[in-house]
Structures are given as structure tokens and as C-alpha cells.
Amino acid sequence: MLQAFAKLNADRQAKVLDAAAKIFALDGYHPASITQICEEAKISNGALYKYFKNKEDLFFAVLDRCVNLMVNEIVTIYSSNHNTGLAIRMLLQATEKLADNYRDYLTIYADLGSSSHTVFAAETSEKFELTVSKYLRRVVEDGKRRNEFNTQLDDNLLTFFIDNYVMLFLYSLVSEYHHNRFESFFCEGKGVLSTKEKIDLVMQSISIIIK
Amino acid sequence: MLQAFAKLNADRQAKVLDAAAKIFALDGYHPASITQICEEAKISNGALYKYFKNKEDLFFAVLDRCVNLMVNEIVTIYSSNHNTGLAIRMLLQATEKLADNYRDYLTIYADLGSSSHTVFAAETSEKFELTVSKYLRRVVEDGKRRNEFNTQLDDNLLTFFIDNYVMLFLYSLVSEYHHNRFESFFCEGKGVLSTKEKIDLVMQSISIIIK
Amino acid sequence: MLQAFAKLNADRQAKVLDAAAKIFALDGYHPASITQICEEAKISNGALYKYFKNKEDLFFAVLDRCVNLMVNEIVTIYSSNHNTGLAIRMLLQATEKLADNYRDYLTIYADLGSSSHTVFAAETSEKFELTVSKYLRRVVEDGKRRNEFNTQLDDNLLTFFIDNYVMLFLYSLVSEYHHNRFESFFCEGKGVLSTKEKIDLVMQSISIIIK
Amino acid sequence: MLQAFAKLNADRQAKVLDAAAKIFALDGYHPASITQICEEAKISNGALYKYFKNKEDLFFAVLDRCVNLMVNEIVTIYSSNHNTGLAIRMLLQATEKLADNYRDYLTIYADLGSSSHTVFAAETSEKFELTVSKYLRRVVEDGKRRNEFNTQLDDNLLTFFIDNYVMLFLYSLVSEYHHNRFESFFCEGKGVLSTKEKIDLVMQSISIIIK
DNA sequence: GATGAATGAGCATTCATTCAT
DNA sequence: GATGAATGAATGCTCATTCAT
Numbered sequence: 001m002l003q004a005f006a007k008l009n010a011d012r013q014a015k016v017l018d019a020a021a022k023i024f025a026l027d028g029y030h031p032a033s034i035t036q037i038c039e040e041a042k043i044s045n046g047a048l049y050k051y052f053k054n055k056e057d058l059f060f061a062v063l064d065r066c067v068n069l070m071v072n073e074i075v076t077i078y079s080s081n082h083n084t085g086l087a088i089r090m091l092l093q094a095t096e097k098l099a100d101n102y103r104d105y106l107t108i109y110a111d112l113g114s115s116s117h118t119v120f121a122a123e124t125s126e127k128f129e130l131t132v133s134k135y136l137r138r139v140v141e142d143g144k145r146r147n148e149f150n151t152q153l154d155d156n157l158l159t160f161f162i163d164n165y166v167m168l169f170l171y172s173l174v175s176e177y178h179h180n181r182f183e184s185f186f187c188e189g190k191g192v193l194s195t196k197e198k199i200d201l202v203m204q205s206i207s208i209i210i211k
Numbered sequence: 212m213l214q215a216f217a218k219l220n221a222d223r224q225a226k227v228l229d230a231a232a233k234i235f236a237l238d239g240y241h242p243a244s245i246t247q248i249c250e251e252a253k254i255s256n257g258a259l260y261k262y263f264k265n266k267e268d269l270f271f272a273v274l275d276r277c278v279n280l281m282v283n284e285i286v287t288i289y290s291s292n293h294n295t296g297l298a299i300r301m302l303l304q305a306t307e308k309l310a311d312n313y314r315d316y317l318t319i320y321a322d323l324g325s326s327s328h329t330v331f332a333a334e335t336s337e338k339f340e341l342t343v344s345k346y347l348r349r350v351v352e353d354g355k356r357r358n359e360f361n362t363q364l365d366d367n368l369l370t371f372f373i374d375n376y377v378m379l380f381l382y383s384l385v386s387e388y389h390h391n392r393f394e395s396f397f398c399e400g401k402g403v404l405s406t407k408e409k410i411d412l413v414m415q416s417i418s419i420i421i422k
Numbered sequence: 423m424l425q426a427f428a429k430l431n432a433d434r435q436a437k438v439l440d441a442a443a444k445i446f447a448l449d450g451y452h453p454a455s456i457t458q459i460c461e462e463a464k465i466s467n468g469a470l471y472k473y474f475k476n477k478e479d480l481f482f483a484v485l486d487r488c489v490n491l492m493v494n495e496i497v498t499i500y501s502s503n504h505n506t507g508l509a510i511r512m513l514l515q516a517t518e519k520l521a522d523n524y525r526d527y528l529t530i531y532a533d534l535g536s537s538s539h540t541v542f543a544a545e546t547s548e549k550f551e552l553t554v555s556k557y558l559r560r561v562v563e564d565g566k567r568r569n570e571f572n573t574q575l576d577d578n579l580l581t582f583f584i585d586n587y588v589m590l591f592l593y594s595l596v597s598e599y600h601h602n603r604f605e606s607f608f609c610e611g612k613g614v615l616s617t618k619e620k621i622d623l624v625m626q627s628i629s630i631i632i633k
Numbered sequence: 634m635l636q637a638f639a640k641l642n643a644d645r646q647a648k649v650l651d652a653a654a655k656i657f658a659l660d661g662y663h664p665a666s667i668t669q670i671c672e673e674a675k676i677s678n679g680a681l682y683k684y685f686k687n688k689e690d691l692f693f694a695v696l697d698r699c700v701n702l703m704v705n706e707i708v709t710i711y712s713s714n715h716n717t718g719l720a721i722r723m724l725l726q727a728t729e730k731l732a733d734n735y736r737d738y739l740t741i742y743a744d745l746g747s748s749s750h751t752v753f754a755a756e757t758s759e760k761f762e763l764t765v766s767k768y769l770r771r772v773v774e775d776g777k778r779r780n781e782f783n784t785q786l787d788d789n790l791l792t793f794f795i796d797n798y799v800m801l802f803l804y805s806l807v808s809e810y811h812h813n814r815f816e817s818f819f820c821e822g823k824g825v826l827s828t829k830e831k832i833d834l835v836m837q838s839i840s841i842i843i844k
Numbered sequence: 845g846a847t848g849a850a851t852g853a854g855c856a857t858t859c860a861t862t863c864a865t
Numbered sequence: 866g867a868t869g870a871a872t873g874a875a876t877g878c879t880c881a882t883t884c885a886t
Contacts, residue, residue: 114327129392177336180337184337185374205368208372209419246859266861457856536744536749537808538664599758600746678847679848683845687881688881
């Protein structure tokens with residue numbers, strides 16, 4: 001990101017990044033075309049290159065916004081103090097909210113694991129994963145203190161357990177492939193599960209470990 | 212896939228598809244270059260277009276082989292009749308074996324969820340997922356019959372529960388990103404978990420539901 | 423230059439290099455456009471990049487041909503054995519011939535001294551300069567042996583002396599600027615000096631040192 | 634050059650032109666970038682286009698200053714009245730001084746002969762060449778009057794003779810290429826000739842025609 | 845008057861695909 | 866049947882120039 005972009009007002013910044021996010025989410029990094037992004041953002045090609053050094057620089061800026069949006073969403077629920085089940089449900093709902101408001105960013109985040117994005121993944125994902133796992137670790141510790149778990153699994157395994165669900169739930173919100181996979185277990189490919197129902201199913205599944 | 216390719220002997224077919232798989236696995240579908248694939252396969256550019264209509268057609272052929280290899284691996288353990296824990300462990304080990312012998316194909320499979328591959332995912336993934344979930348459903352049913360579970364979760368949720376672990380374990384074998392995520396729960400990014408240890412951790416986690 | 427170009431028959435090679443030379447001569451390296459060169463050569467954009475790694479690679483190929491053509495021309499007069507005056511005149515006539523048959527290459531050669539071409543000059547110019555100065559040194563040595571000089575200047579200075587004329591004569595053949603400068607001394611900018619006349623003037627001037 | 638530039642005080646004018654000269658000298662006209670020039674001159678992009686109609690207009694302004702600086706330098710030695718040898722040496726020293734104080738301008742001047750600068754050469758070079766050749770003609774006439782020449786060459790050829798040396802000496806001061814060529818005659822590429830030594834060599838060479 | 849953000853035509857280069865041999 | 870040379874549309878990117886402020 002270059003100086004010129006930092007100087008833009010937040011609205012215009014968001015407009016450009018959202019346009020880029022849209023195209024990157026649709027096609028992935030490599031097939032996404034700068035021309036298309038410029039059209040979407042309604043700025044000229046030259047303007048984009050005043051804002052960002054190159055395509056990669058733009059992508060990193062999108063990833064940055066991506067992480068910020070996601071981390072913010074977690075932060076809003078962070079200080080809450082609920083019982084284990086509710087705390088987990090709130091994380092799932094925060095994820096749902098992200099998918100509603102910032103679907104493109106969430107899609108990009110979910111794509112970071114794919115091989116063509118390996119190069120970009122490292123720094124980016126860590127920040128979000130750290131936020132989520134910090135949240136979950138607190139949930140686990142609080143839960144243990146309150147004696148709400150009915151299992152002897154250590155904290156690491158419990159956090160891992162819950163995070164797996166959160167991750168695959170997140171994927172199912174933005175990837176057709178993962179959505180289909182999710183549904184295949186419950187409605188034999190009829191494609192009718194709403195997000196609310198998915199949350200309920202995840203919660204039922206997680207409830208194994210909760211008293 | 213065109214007639215000309217079908218007529219090739221199996222070895223030559225495998226050589227071409229393996230070469231394509233290697234390049235597709237490395238870069239993802241779009242960045243992968245036909246020229247590179249031809250070089251890897253030691254065939255001429257023209258030959259490739261005698262075998263496949265276009266890049267997409269080639270990719271589908273790779274996906275086909277991908278699914279066959281993976282399904283075969285599951286099929287070899289299908290008829291076995293073990294207690295629930297061992298049956299699940301065998302599935303994880305089958306996955307490990309795939310990563311050892313056909314890493315490129317497994318990588319491609321793991322990439323199918325990403326947005327730039329959405330177009331290709333539908334038909335392909337279903338077949339493998341179906342095989343796995345059929346296997347797991349039998350494991351669940353057998354386990355219930357033998358009263359090896361200590362939970363009231365219905366069959367769907369149990370299958371879903373186990374499959375989630377299998378899926379993320381699979382991802383962790385081929386995606387650096389998912390491998391790091393996996394480790395982050397257990398060794399704070401020191402990057403030292405072997406596949407065997409990962410299997411043990413997954414098994415510990417899954418053991419919650421087994422008596 | 424890539425393999426693909428080496429495989430082309432000499433005619434086609436020449437056609438491509440001549441087209442490139444024409445454009446490079448007209449505009450200089452940087453302003454010259456690949457598109458224009460392709461049009462001139464009547465080959466597709468893609469073909470050019472099968473033949474040469476990039477614009478620079480193409481330019482070096484042109485420079486190579488340039489030096490070869492020029493060196494060849496000198497070589498044809500090399501073995502001759504004339505008195506000093508005639509030997510020098512033959513060098514000037516060889517240069518004239520180059521300007522007639524390969525004007526674009528000679529133009530490019532003359533441009534190598536300009537700052538935007540500094541990067542390319544080193545290897546290229548040396549070869550031609552060496553050929554010329556080897557020729558002139560022999561002329562000087564032979565002349566001295568035959569006692570045809572009426573000056574005590576050492577061999578280096580004599581060679582330098584003659585080469586200066588050759589160089590500026592060469593420049594005057596391809597650069598409007600140098601042609602005008604040349605004429606300014608003799609016909610007050612009327613622009614009427616033929617190449618033959620220029621050779622005569624140079625020979626008159628050089629004749630100072632010859633008995 | 635636009636009105637706005639003419640209104641600037643001389644210092645500011647020089648600052649802008651010197652900046653432009655620096656960049657033009659470094660890269661040649663076409664590759665030189667307006668942005669870089671503005672940065673060098675510490676003025677805004679917009680300001681430059683208030684001062685000059687376009688890049689070409691700016692270049693002409695630089696050429697104008699170029700010629701003025703060079704002509705001035707010659708003018709300072711013009712009225713002197715020395716013997717032929719010294720008069721010529723003074724011209725070479727004036728050239729050396731130009732290279733010391735206004736290297737960029739001298740570089741640009743030396744580039745005017747190259748094909749990408751043909752468009753700009755005409756008007757510009759004439760003025761300087763005229764000054765030089767006027768100076769040399771006077772030197773030649775004075776020399777003849779004083780009977781200092783030992784040759785029958787007519788005035789034109791004598792002026793041409795001397796000017797050739799001056800020109801190539803000038804080139805050798807600003808063009809690596811011509812410097813190397815110069816040295817190649819005297820020190821076999823060891824790259825050790827100082828400007829003073831070059832002047833001495835030129836003077837030795839020219840001394841052929843002086844009694 | 846001065847700024848510097850915005851423009852968009854133009855560039856070098858790549859690559860899936862075709863087709864004459 | 867097989868080859869690999871040729872194609873040309875499309876890409877990321879640059880830069881002289883304009884113009885609202």
C-alpha cells in the first residue's frame with residue numbers, strides 16, 4: 001500500500017478494497033484481473049497503481065482489511081462472559097455475521113489454504129487464527145473453572161476440537177463445496193440447510209463435551 | 212479426455228496425468244502452464260491437445276484419476292471389520308498413505324474447496340466424500356451395534372463429527388497453512404509434529420465419543 | 423537469442439533482424455516498440471518471443487549481426503596490400519558500402535555511444551573497433567616500413583589520427599547531425615556534399631601526414 | 634518554455650533545468666521520466682507543466698541552457714590572442730571545464746547525434762558548432778597570418794581537422810564508450826588516462842600541422 | 845499560482861490454443 | 866499420429882499529460 005492510498009478517505013479506501021475483494025473472492029488471486037478490479041472500483045487503471053505498488057501489494061492490503069474486519073468481529077464478543085455453550089454459539093454467530101457483511105473477505109480468507117495462495121497465507125492467517133484461538137482458550141479455561149465440561153481432554157485438545165468446527169462452519173458459509181459437504185451429512189444433497197440450522201447442528205455436535 | 216488419450220497404455224496415461232497433477236498441485240489450476248506440464252510429461256504441446264480438448268478437459272481427467280486413487284485407497288480398508296477406534300485410525304492411515312504416494316493428487320483434492328476451483332468441484336468431490344462417508348456411516352452403525360459409543364448423538368452428527376477430523380487432518384497433510392494451524396494448538400509453532408503424532412492427537416480427540 | 427531463432431533459415435532470421443534494426447535505428451532502443459518491429463517483420467508478437475527472451479535479447483542479436491556485417495566488410499579488404507593512401511581510402515569506401523547496404527545497422531552502431539545505449543555498448547563496439555584498429559595499425563606499420571609518412575608521430579597517434587576521421591566520417595553517413603556538421607565546414611549548410619566528396623575531403627585532410 | 638517559467642528567478646530556473654539535465658543526461662530523452670525530474674527539481678508535477686508545454690518543450694529549454702553555457706565558455710576565451718597551439722589547447726581546456734562544471738549538459742550535447750535525438754538536434758547544435766568553428770576559423774586565419782602552419786591545406790580543411798579532435802575529445806569526456814575508444818589507442822584498455830593526458834595526446838597529434 | 849490525484853493509451857510480455865508439416 | 870512453430874488476445878504495469886481544488 002502506498003502513501004497515496006493511505007491519504008484517501010476511509011470510504012474511498014473501502015470502495016477500492018471491496019472491489020478488489022469481490023474480484024479476488026470470485027476468481028482467486030491469479031485469475032483476478034486488475035482491469036476488472038478497476039472497473040468494479042470505478043477508478044482508472046493508473047489510479048490503482050498510484051495506490052498500490054502492484055497486484056500483490058493490493059492483495060496484501062485486501063488481506064489486511066480482511067483480518068481487521070474479522071478480528072474486530074471477534075473482539076466485540078471477546079469481553080462477554082457467558083457459559084461455554086453460549087460463548088461458542090456467539091463465535092459461530094460472529095462468523096455468520098462476517099459472512100453476511102463481508103462475504104468476499106471471508107471467502108478470500110477461506111481460500112488462503114489453497115496452494116496458489118500459500119505465498120500469502122503466512123502472516124495473514126496467523127493474526128486471525130490467534131484471535132480466535134485466544135478467544136477459545138479463554139472459553140475453555142472459563143468452562144473448566146466453572147466445571148462445565150464432561151471430559152478429561154486437556155485444554156489444547158479441547159480448543160482444537162472446537163476450532164475445527166468453527167473452521168469448517170466458516171468454510172461452509174463461503175465455499176459451495178464445503179456447504180454441500182456439510183449438507184450431505186444431514187439432508188442428502190437437498191441443499192436446504194440455513195445458516196441458523198447449521199449453527200444448531202454444530203452446537204449439537206459440540207454439546208457432546210458439555211455437561 | 213479425447214479418444215486418443217483413452218487409447219494410450221496405462222503407463223503413458225499415468226505419466227501424463229501425474230505430470231499435470233504435479234504442476235496443478237504446485238500452482239493451482241489457473242497459474243499452471245500447459246507448457247510446463249508438457250515438459251514435465253515429456254510430450255509435445257501438440258500431443259497434449261490430441262489427448263485433451265483443452266486445459267479444463269485435462270484438469271477434469273486429473274481430477275478423475277484423483278478420485279479413483281483416493282476411492283481405491285478407502286476401498287482397500289472398506290471390508291475390514293474392526294472396533295470403532297481402529298476403524299477410524301485406519302481411515303487416517305489410509306489418508307496418510309495417499310499423502311505419501313499421491314501427494315499431488317491429494318493436494319489438488321484439498322484445493323477443490325477454494326473459489327478458483329469451484330467450477331470443478333461439484334462432480335469430483337462428491338464421489339470421494341460419498342465413499343468416505345459411506346465408510347464412516349458403516350463404522351458408526353457397527354460401533355452403535357457394538358455399543359462402543361458413549362454418546363446419544365444421532366448417526367448423522369457422529370459421522371459429521373468424525374469426518375470433520377478426517378478432513379482437517381487431510382488438509383494438514385498437504386497444505387502448509389493447515390499444517391501450521393494444526394500445530395499451533397499443540398506446539399506453539401515450533402513445526403515439529405510428525406504425521407504419526409497428528410494421527411494420535413486426532414485419535415485422542417475423537418476418543419471423547421468412544422467408551 | 424533462443425533456440426527457436428537459431429533453427430530458422432538464414433533468410434527468415436535476416437528478415438526479423440533487419441526489421442528490428444530498422445525500428446531500433448529509427449527510434450533508438452527505448453522508444454522502439456515491439457509491436458512495430460513485429461509489424462515490420464510480418465511476424466506475430468508471440469513469434470518474436472519464441473525467438474528472443476525479451477526486447478534486450480533481441481537488441482543484442484541485432485548488435486551481433488551488426489558487428490558481424492561490419493567486421494566482414496573490413497575483413498574483405500584486410501588482406502589487400504596497397505600504399506597508405508589507398509588503404510585508408512578503401513576503409514572509407516568499405517564504410518560507405520556498409521551505409522549503402524546496411525544503413526540501419528550502421529546507424530545503431532553509431533548510436534552506441536549515446537547515454538541511453540551505454541548498457542549495450544561495451545562488448546559490441548569493442549569487436550568492431552578492434553577490427554578497424556587492427557587494420558589501421560597494419561596500414562600504419564606498412565606505411566612506415568615503406569617510408570610513406572612525412573611525420574614523426576608514433577604508431578598510436580597515427581592510428582588515432584586516422585581512426586578519428588574514419589569514425590566521424592561513419593557518423594556523418596548515418597546521423598543527420600553529423601552530416602550537417604561535416605558540411606558546415608565546406609559548403610555553409612547547403613546540404614549538397616555527396617559521400618564521394620566527403621571521402622575526398624577526408625583523404626585530402628589525411629594526406630597531410632602522407633608524403 | 635511558457636511565460637510562467639520566464640517569470641521565475643534565475644536560480645529557480647537553473648534548479649529546474651539542472652534537474653532535468655541530470656535525468657536527461659542519465660537516460661536520454663525518451664527513458665527519462667517527468668516524475669523523476671520533478672523529484673530531482675523538488676517541484677510538483679503540476680508546476681512543471683505550468684513552466685513547460687510538455688516534455689519536448691522542457692527538453693528544448695534544457696538544450697537552450699546547454700548551448701548558452703557552452704557558448705559562454707567559448708566566448709570567455711574568444712578574445713584572447715595566442716599562438717595557434719595555445720589557442721587550441723585553450724579550447725580543449727574550456728571543454729574540460731565544461732565537463733567539470735556542466736557535465737550533464739555536455740552529456741546531453743554529445744547525445745544529440747544519436748538517432749533518438751535527431752528531432753532535437755538541428756537548431757541546437759548549430760549554435761554551438763558555429764561558435765566553435767568561428768573560434769577555430771579565427772585561430773586558423775591568425776595562424777596562417779603568423780605563418781605558424783606547416784601545411785598547404787585550405788582553411789576549411791584545417792578547421793575541420795582541428796574540430797574533429799575537439800569533438801572526439803569532448804565525446805570522450807562524457808561518454809564511457811568514447812573514453813574507452815580513446816584509451817584503446819594508448820593504453821590497451823587499462824583505463825588510466827586522465828583528462829590532462831588526453832589533452833596532451835590531442836595536442837601532440839594536432840602538432841603535426843604546426844611548425 | 846501551485847498542487848498532486850487521476851487518467852488512459854501504450855508498453856513488454858505470457859500463454860492457451862491452432863494447424864501446417 | 867505427432868510435432869512444435871505460430872498466433873493474438875489478454876495481462877500487469879508505466880508515464881506523459883490534464884484538471885479539480
